[in-house]
Amino acid sequence: MPENTPDVSVIIGAYDAMPYLVKCLDSVEAQTLGPDRVEIVAVDDGSTDGTGDYLEEFAARSKVSTRVVRQANSGGPGGPRNTGLRLARGRYVFFLDADDYLGEEALARLVAMADRAGTDVVLGKTVGVNRNAAKSMWHRTVERADIYASNVKYTLSAQKLFRRELLVRHGMRFDESLRTGEDALFTLEAYLRGDGVSVVADYVCYYLVGRDDGKQLTKTGGYVPRFDSAKALMELIAAHVPPGERRDQLMLRPFIVTLLPQFGPVVLKQSQEVLRHKLELAAPLMARYWTPGVARRLKTEDRLRLTCVALNKPTELLDVVAYLKEGTPPERVSGRRREYLAYPHFRDPAAGIPDTAYEICGTPAALTRAWLRARRLAGRALRGLRAGRVAPRARRAA
Structure with missing residues (x-):
């Protein structure tokens, strides 16, 4: 890989994400992995609340290399994630929702685990802020989890570290025809196609935020x-x-x-x-x-x-x-x-x-x-x- 290849491309799909986006971006900038080892690919998915303008302001001043794409609203989180995937250059990609934020050591610990274990997907401990989050898979750190017998199959959200070579090799993308569950489909495919899944359970890597206005990007209506x-x-x-x-x-x-x-x-x-x-x-x-x-x-x-x-x-x-x-x-x-x-x-x-x-x-x-x-x-x-x-x-x- 070229010398300037970042370790992680953090892909952020954002739709009317203010003011939550501020803490989200600050958490990437504060990563102990270092700004020279991280890039942000931020996709404004047709926001109307100033999200796109804030992304461009952040990109202009941040030490973290940040690319901003502004596109018409795609109707779901899969669209902006796919746009970000096409532009990502890192050895790994991490999907970060614009409402949420990372623990300071999250990317360093996740990358270290993937490099040490040689696995293609790494799950970082997630906790809820004003909302519930899955708990059963965070009892212990595991270098190679059994995707069949363990509870990792119950956390199929996209907020994980993925080896980009795996995604490129199989042409993996989020299914934009699904109105819900596109992240579960993508993540389980990575579990099944990849060379192992790791779990980092001894540090809170991800904070899953419940918005006060109830406008979560992934919410859909109907059965x-x-x-x-x-x-x-x-x-x-x-x-x-x-x-x-x-x-x-x-x-x-x-x-x-x-x-x-x-x-x-x-x-x-x-x-x-x-x-x-x-x-x-x-x-x-x-x-x-x-x-x-x-x-x-x-x-x-x-x-x-x-x-x-x-x-x-x-x-x-x-x-x-x-x-x-x-x-x-x-x-x-x-x-x-x-x-x-x-x-x-x-x-x-x-x-x-x-x-x-x-x-x-x-x-x-x-x-x-x-x-x-x-x-x-x-x-x-x-x-x-x-x-x-x-x-x-x-x-x-x-």
């Missing part, structure tokens, strides 16, 4: 984009990982993070028509990717809800969600070498939900048998939906 995101992520996993335990471990992420919230308490407030549409959107995903390996790794209540979705049972789903919202502990029922939680419709012949959906610790063999039966039924349900013959029964939303 349909969530299903688009789940579909894209599931297809990526299936394309890179053959059927089996490792695929099931990764599939947990889109099932738990993306699909389950769509069938939580929100369905009690939504119309029958919306629930029917959600079940239609979920049907092909459940038929293709819902396996016993995924099911047995879920908590009982989550497995039960997704079983109702797979079997196209809206009335039973509403009953289960309403019961969970009330918070009444279910009765524990002992069977032959198994225990169950007697949530609504447990052993109700009319409902036809298999016992293993209620099992506390389902055995692989039992869940496999139940899955085979559920898959047959789900296939029938999907064919019925396509033919317009299956519709949810009336149910009070309470």
Whole structure:
């Protein structure tokens, strides 16, 4: 590489980011890695609040080499990130949201880890400021994490260090057609294509800020984009990982993070028509990717809800969600070498939900048998939906 190649290109996509942008840029300028080893590629994505002007003022006075691009609004964070990627020159790239900021030693520690471990993606400990942030993956620093068994699969935001050569070699870009989840798709692809993932957990590298005005760049409305995101992520996993335990471990992420919230308490407030549409959107995903390996790794209540979705049972789903919202502990029922939680419709012949959906610790063999039966039924349900013959029964939303 040329001598003047920076270690890190910090890519900042900014849309109406004032006044948060001030602290964001100051945090890059304050990095202990040194201004000669960092460059900023800042993309103003059609701001109307002076963001672009401030970026140009900063570029004119900062010791950190800063390039500013002003473009028409792209409608999401993927557009400005892709623009920044095209211009980046560093050995690594780091995507920094304009609302957020870095710990002073963040880039130095992340680069040192990548150089030492030879890994292509490095996660730095993230904490929330006026908002929640994922916590389960920051218990310890790891030079090479298991992307299948560990919790790194639950942090797929773009705010990580990526080896630029990996991105260039595979022509990786953010999918701008997705209204949400484009960062998860990009990051998981890097996990799967790259040579290892590291975790820096002994220092807070990234501060994830909740804006007082609620105008986060990544916020989107509606539920349909969530299903688009789940579909894209599931297809990526299936394309890179053959059927089996490792695929099931990764599939947990889109099932738990993306699909389950769509069938939580929100369905009690939504119309029958919306629930029917959600079940239609979920049907092909459940038929293709819902396996016993995924099911047995879920908590009982989550497995039960997704079983109702797979079997196209809206009335039973509403009953289960309403019961969970009330918070009444279910009765524990002992069977032959198994225990169950007697949530609504447990052993109700009319409902036809298999016992293993209620099992506390389902055995692989039992869940496999139940899955085979559920898959047959789900296939029938999907064919019925396509033919317009299956519709949810009336149910009070309470």
